[in-house]
Amino acid sequence: MSNDSSQSPPDRRLLIAFAWLWVGAPLAYGLYELVHKATQLFTG
Amino acid sequence: MSPPVAPAGWSRWLVPPAALAVHLSIGQAYAWSVFKPPLESALGLSGTQSALPFQLGIVMLGLSAAFGGTLVERNGPRWAMTVALICFSSGFLLSALGAWSEQYWLIVLGYGFVGGIGLGIGYISPVSTLIKWFPDRPGMATGIAIMGFGGGALIASPWSAQMLESFGTDSSGIALAFLVHGLAYAVFMSLGVLLVRVPRTEKPVEGAPSALQGPQVSARNAVRTPQFWLLWIVLCMNVTAGIGILEKAAPMITDFFADTSTPVSVSAAAGFVALLSAANMAGRIGWSSTSDLIGRKNIYRVYLGVGAVMYALIALFGDSSKPLFVLCALVILSFYGGGFATVPAYLKDLFGTYEVGAIHGRLLTAWSTAGVLGPLIVNWIADRQEEAGKDGSALYSVSFLIMIGLLVVGFVANELVRPVNARHHIPAPREAVDVERQQPESA
Numbered sequence: 414m415s416n417d418s419s420q421s422p423p424d425r426r427l428l429i430a431f432a433w434l435w436v437g438a439p440l441a442y443g444l445y446e447l448v449h450k451a452t453q454l455f456t457g
Numbered sequence: 458m459s460p461p462v463a464p465a466g467w468s469r470w471l472v473p474p475a476a477l478a479v480h481l482s483i484g485q486a487y488a489w490s491v492f493k494p495p496l497e498s499a500l501g502l503s504g505t506q507s508a509l510p511f512q513l514g515i516v517m518l519g520l521s522a523a524f525g526g527t528l529v530e531r532n533g534p535r536w537a538m539t540v541a542l543i544c545f546s547s548g549f550l551l552s553a554l555g556a557w558s559e560q561y562w563l564i565v566l567g568y569g570f571v572g573g574i575g576l577g578i579g580y581i582s583p584v585s586t587l588i589k590w591f592p593d594r595p596g597m598a599t600g601i602a603i604m605g606f607g608g609g610a611l612i613a614s615p616w617s618a619q620m621l622e623s624f625g626t627d628s629s630g631i632a633l634a635f636l637v638h639g640l641a642y643a644v645f646m647s648l649g650v651l652l653v654r655v656p657r658t659e660k661p662v663e664g665a666p667s668a669l670q671g672p673q674v675s676a677r678n679a680v681r682t683p684q685f686w687l688l689w690i691v692l693c694m695n696v697t698a699g700i701g702i703l704e705k706a707a708p709m710i711t712d713f714f715a716d717t718s719t720p721v722s723v724s725a726a727a728g729f730v731a732l733l734s735a736a737n738m739a740g741r742i743g744w745s746s747t748s749d750l751i752g753r754k755n756i757y758r759v760y761l762g763v764g765a766v767m768y769a770l771i772a773l774f775g776d777s778s779k780p781l782f783v784l785c786a787l788v789i790l791s792f793y794g795g796g797f798a799t800v801p802a803y804l805k806d807l808f809g810t811y812e813v814g815a816i817h818g819r820l821l822t823a824w825s826t827a828g829v830l831g832p833l834i835v836n837w838i839a840d841r842q843e844e845a846g847k848d849g850s851a852l853y854s855v856s857f858l859i860m861i862g863l864l865v866v867g868f869v870a871n872e873l874v875r876p877v878n879a880r881h882h883i884p885a886p887r888e889a890v891d892v893e894r895q896q897p898e899s900a
Contacts, residue, residue: 422466432474435648436481436605443611447731454728454783 460533476583484609517573519825526818541579548572549639585814600745673809694867699793700831744795
């Protein structure tokens with residue numbers, strides 16, 4: 414039996430969370446600024 | 458550089474953030490306008506001159522995607538993302554040098570030419586890999602990445618504006634802003650380079666179809682098929698129709714309601730533009746994911762058919778109802794974004810995954826064409842109508858009729874799309890792929 418199948422693959426949940434946070438945080442900032450500006454259509 | 462193969466247990470959910478790290482960065486291109494006024498005052502440029510880096514960047518995006526696609530397929534996503542990182546980042550660094558030394562040609566060369574290559578290679582870099590990782594949901598996967606390109610401007614626009622406010626809008630302040638952009642984007646994109654992997658097998662997920670299932674067509678053969686050119690027309694018409702609104706969104710809504718009891722203020726018009734950006738982004742992920750459920754041909758029927766109806770509603774009743782105008786414009790912009798994001802999956806359905814990234818790169822010339830066509834139609838006609846003494850919504854009525862016509866042309870082209878003739882297919886899945894990869898391009 415090969416090593417691949419005898420050992421369970423490493424848990425990558427932390428890496429997945431980090432990767433999504435890396436791209437999600439700036440996107441959330443951009444969306445916040447967008448919503449802020451878009452509300453001017455109804456209030457401006 | 459050989460493509461990085463995923464180790465055992467590598468999650469496919471690590472690939473979309475890798476793609477997003479690149480697309481959110483290169484999407485900055487759509488926020489170039491933030492730099493225009495400071496550059497104009499610091500270097501004494503005209504509006505046309507200050508638009509040059511962006512225009513050259515978009516031209517280079519189309520050219521490098523079209524001509525670099527085969528290299529991207531051959532060398533893999535990590536190579537492509539590395540090239541994109543180096544070009545996009547050094548484009549900013551060259552621009553910083555140009556602003557600091559007040560040599561504008563360096564900014565055009567850096568941001569437009571060098572950075573533009575980064576845009577094109579970066580745009581197509583994750584497409585093929587995402588489709589291979591998500592053979593069960595290719596529309597959703599490419600939708601996430603291409604949504605990032607729309608999201609990039611949302612991030613860069615306020616971020617760049619704040620930076621210029623802090624550093625100042627003279628040449629040294631602009632130079633510092635360019636420098637920070639170059640370094641920050643290099644760090645941000647490096648996550649994509651480090652994370653991206655190609656799947657170990659053709660079937661990365663249990664129960665999903667194999668990535669190499671169905672007909673496989675090389676990029677060289679794909680451009681010889683009517684299906685490629687029909688899709689080229691579909692994309693070009695859909696993008697032209699979207700740009701028709703996007704290009705003049707703020708003056709358009711102001712003109713439409715100028716003589717009504719509810720005129721639109723400058724800040725409200727800016728809000729409308731922001732809302733359109735949100736619809737554009739939401740369409741990329743929303744409609745592209747929907748295409749996995751209802752099929753690619755059907756979703757383009759919606760984009761083009763319902764899009765034409767939306768344009769007709771604006772032309773007929775737009776000036777009598779602000780909510781109707783806004784709603785129709787939002788739907789059109791969501792279809793514009795959806796059209797961009799769904800096309801890689803449509804290509805995969807027709808030509809397989811073998812060289813889908815390279816085929817996508819070649820198809821993006823439709824975007825470059827539409828980028829010229831859309832603004833030209835709307836601006837030219839609006840100017841002629843103004844000269845003829847018209848105002849308000851009458852400035853745009855002819856443009857809207859042309860947009861409806863273009864969408865109908867796109868609709869017909871989509872109806873004509875049929876499966877690719879077997880003579881264009883690669884004979885057998887594995888052996889043929891290996892044989893064809895060893896052959897030179899001119900063979």
